[in-house]
Every structure is written in C-alpha cells, then in structure tokens.
Amino acid sequence: MSSAEEPLISRQAAPSQDPDPNDETTVHEDVAAAASPTIFIYLLTFSAGISGLLFGYDTGVISSTLVSLGTSLSSRELTALDKSIITSSTSLLALLVSPFASLLADRLGRRRVVLATDAVFAAGSAVQTASTTVAAMVLGRAVVGAAVGAASFVVPLYVAELAPAAFRGRLLTVNVVFITLGQVVAYVVGWALREYGDERTAWRWMVGLGALPAVVQAVVIAFMPETPRWLVLVGRAGEARRVVAKVLGGKGGKREVDATVKAIEIEVREESEGRRLRNSGTGGAASGWKASLQELFGVSRNRRALSIACLLQGLQQLCGFNSLMYFSATIFTMVGFPIPTLTSLVVAVTNFAFTIAALFLIDRIGRRRILLWSIPFMIAGLLLAAWGFSFIKLSTTDSAPAKTPADGAAAVILVSIMVYVAGYAMGLGNVPWMQSELFALNVRSLGSGIATATNWGANFVIGLTFLLLMDAFTPSWTFVLYAVICATGYGLIWRFYPETAGLSLEEAASLLEDDNWGVR
Numbered sequence: 001m002s003s004a005e006e007p008l009i010s011r012q013a014a015p016s017q018d019p020d021p022n023d024e025t026t027v028h029e030d031v032a033a034a035a036s037p038t039i040f041i042y043l044l045t046f047s048a049g050i051s052g053l054l055f056g057y058d059t060g061v062i063s064s065t066l067v068s069l070g071t072s073l074s075s076r077e078l079t080a081l082d083k084s085i086i087t088s089s090t091s092l093l094a095l096l097v098s099p100f101a102s103l104l105a106d107r108l109g110r111r112r113v114v115l116a117t118d119a120v121f122a123a124g125s126a127v128q129t130a131s132t133t134v135a136a137m138v139l140g141r142a143v144v145g146a147a148v149g150a151a152s153f154v155v156p157l158y159v160a161e162l163a164p165a166a167f168r169g170r171l172l173t174v175n176v177v178f179i180t181l182g183q184v185v186a187y188v189v190g191w192a193l194r195e196y197g198d199e200r201t202a203w204r205w206m207v208g209l210g211a212l213p214a215v216v217q218a219v220v221i222a223f224m225p226e227t228p229r230w231l232v233l234v235g236r237a238g239e240a241r242r243v244v245a246k247v248l249g250g251k252g253g254k255r256e257v258d259a260t261v262k263a264i265e266i267e268v269r270e271e272s273e274g275r276r277l278r279n280s281g282t283g284g285a286a287s288g289w290k291a292s293l294q295e296l297f298g299v300s301r302n303r304r305a306l307s308i309a310c311l312l313q314g315l316q317q318l319c320g321f322n323s324l325m326y327f328s329a330t331i332f333t334m335v336g337f338p339i340p341t342l343t344s345l346v347v348a349v350t351n352f353a354f355t356i357a358a359l360f361l362i363d364r365i366g367r368r369r370i371l372l373w374s375i376p377f378m379i380a381g382l383l384l385a386a387w388g389f390s391f392i393k394l395s396t397t398d399s400a401p402a403k404t405p406a407d408g409a410a411a412v413i414l415v416s417i418m419v420y421v422a423g424y425a426m427g428l429g430n431v432p433w434m435q436s437e438l439f440a441l442n443v444r445s446l447g448s449g450i451a452t453a454t455n456w457g458a459n460f461v462i463g464l465t466f467l468l469l470m471d472a473f474t475p476s477w478t479f480v481l482y483a484v485i486c487a488t489g490y491g492l493i494w495r496f497y498p499e500t501a502g503l504s505l506e507e508a509a510s511l512l513e514d515d516n517w518g519v520r
C-alpha cells in the first residue's frame, strides 16, 4: 500500500463541491460512474489483487519457514538473532527502495516497473530457495523486500491511474484484503508442506512458491496497457486516447474519450505548472523537493496531517502485530502446540476475516471511533496473553516443543491472541492506510510517502527486536510492552485524531486547519 493514490480521487470523493457542468473533469467522472465493470476492470482488479497477495505471501511465509529451517542453513540451529535478521531484512529493503520507486515509475513508466518488480520477486524467491547459508537467505529476503517496497508504491499507482474514477476507491481497498489473504495462503501452504512434504525440502518449496504469483502477474500485465496519465506525461497523448477508449470498454463514445484525456492533460499541466512555480520560488529544479518539504513542514495543518498519519502508521507496526505474523509458528512451537503451523493459522485467518468486516464497517462507524473501540480489545488480548505466558517456561532458541505443555495456559494464549488480532484488524490494520485523505493535494504524495516509510521503519524495528525482547525480558513482559504502546497510542489518538468519516477530502483537510491540535 502506499501513497500512490489519486489526484482524481480527490474530486471523486468531494460530494460537497458543486459540479460545474462545463468542467470537463465532471464529464469525465459522470462517464466513469455510469460505466459498469468491463472485462478490463476485472483484469485490473485481478492484477491489483495479485500484487497484494504477493506482498502478503512473502511477509506471511516466514512464519512457517522459520520453524522448518532446522539446520539447513550454515549447518547449525538458527539463533534468535539469525531469525530476526532473516525476517526484518525484507522490511529494511522495502523501506530503502520505496522512495526510488516513484522516480523509476516516472522515468520508465508504471507498467514496466511493475514487470520489473515481478522479475525481482521471482529472483528473490529463487535465491531463498537455493540458499544454504544464513547470509544467502538474508540476501534472498532482502531482494524480495526490494520488490515489496517498489510494488507497494507502483501497483496502487498503476491501478489508480488506469481505473475509472467510479471503481478506483474499491480497487485500492482490494489491496489490503488481498495482503491478508496472501498471508492466509502462505500459512496454509506452510502448514501443508510441513505436514505432508519432505521435511528437508519443505521450506524451499514454501519460499520458492512465492515466485508463482509474480509470474502470473507478469503474464497478465504483459497484456495490459500503460496508464494514460503516464502516456500524457511523456507526450504520447494519441496512445493515451486508445487506452482510455479501452478502459471505458466501448461504453464511452469519442466525446467521453476526448473529455477524459483532456482532463488528464489539464491535470498534468497544472501539476507541472505548480512544480515550476514552486521551483522558481526556491531557486531551481534541484530544490523542488525542498519546496514540497517546506510546504509539508512549514504549514501548520500539513504538519498536523503528517503527525497523525505517521502516528497511525507507526502504531500499526509498533503495536506488535507483525511479531505474530512473522513468529506465530515459533511462538506456538514454544508453547507446545503439536502442529504449530496449523495453530498459527488462527492469526492469519482472524486477521483476514476481521479485515473484511472492517472494510464494510469503517465508513459507517468512522475511523476515529473504530480505533477507539478496537484498541482496548488489543490491550486486553495482550495483557491476557502476557498472563498466559507467565505459566510457561520457554526459550526462543528451542525448536522442540516445550516438554509439558500447560494446556490451560496454552488455551488462554491462543484465545487472547485471537482477541488481539481481531481488534487489530478492525482498526489499526486498516485505518492508517486511509492516510491520503488527511493531506491537501499539494503535499499528498510526499506526506503519504513519509507515512508509508514510517510504517516500514517501525515494521523493521518490530521484526528485528521481537525474539530478542522475548529472550531478554520474557514473553510476558514483551507483550506487556506492546500493551503499553497500544495504550499510549490510544491516548494520542483520543487527543489528536479528529473523525474524518463522511467528509470530503477537502473537508477532512480543512478540519486540520485549526491551530489548536487537540480534538474538540
């Protein structure tokens, strides 16, 4: 997920604005709204979905992989530090690569970058599958991380620019659902291969299968066009026209196609004009990004939007959810469950099911309110799990099940983890990704980019430190720590995050104008 959204969405999501019948953008959106899904839209949904699936698969598969590696890497048992580095190298590279994805996407085109990320995904899977040392595995995970970082920016951009306005919002939420579905698939594959596959090669299949969706996506994208917006950007308006005609699926006549291309041209022109003005004000193209940064940090309401977006994205990761996503099979092995990869499926399935529920409810309940309702469940789940862990003696370097599984404590841990995950998926798993609605158009891309980087940075910290914290402070105190982070986050959200549900992007942004940073 990322910042890639929507100059056009802003207008689509602004019902309070009076439509100007002479405004060609309005014509464009009317046409788009009238269109029912074409085969093309289904293909686009499919490719957006597959991308989320890939992201989810690659982040989820590490859970079963870690408990299946045995001594296959560097001929020894993995230490907690090995496991932490193998896991977190993916998010570190995603963090480092994502800022460059937008430059590449502007230079080479969106479609080519999507194809390139598919190749990188496949290469990363191949390196992991073939690895015989910890270092090679870390390299493979890092290569996949680079692909995740680039894809998480470029695929939403590709979809947003290609989809008609009426479908754009829905297509972007498809992404979150498919990420969590990809994690379920990874968990199921991990469990099946571990239970029914060859013990020595099972993990190689788990990571190798990650190449499959990348190949499928590449095949689909090979038959899909470049986005009209990029084509206009590089002066190929004729081609853009043909793509728009295809997107509208024969439902739009020449007038609609012309109006759509015109709207894109106006937008591209306005954007480059805006950039030119900003640059001339600050002394040249080199300082263009500086001007955007100044706007983002210099204007109070932008600063406030950025603080909220980063708070939510940071909290989404620092609350510890991905510790479970990455290490649930390790945790359930330690707790003494006989088939830990099967038990850990509850994490992925609960997350997936409640993510779907949340997407139906969020607009009705509101973002602020759904967070304030769901975080207490997370805190309760974490504290209950901490209590459950206090009855179990375990060590993270032991891959063998605990000798005497304390049944009652194991059940408490399992149920409390489900409560925590359900709470997470209802709120923090989703709401932060709606970040773009916080920002005014001129700082939206940069602001969402920084917030997304906050997500990857915090994800890296959690992946790297979880097992080490468990070793140093016991699982109970680690879970208490996450509960304290959630409680602090609750307080900050309560104090600083106003409700934006039901507001247009403009209304949401102007809500933040108020110099008083509190919520009244």
Ligand SMILES: O[C@H]1[C@H](O)[C@@H](O)[C@H](O)[C@@H](O)[C@H]1O
Pocket (backbone or CB within 6 Å): 059, 176, 179, 180, 183, 316, 322, 325, 351, 428, 429, 430, 433, 459
């Ligand atoms: O929104 C997603 C989702 O909640 C995933 O399950 C999680 O692994 C990601 O880190 C998060 O960004």
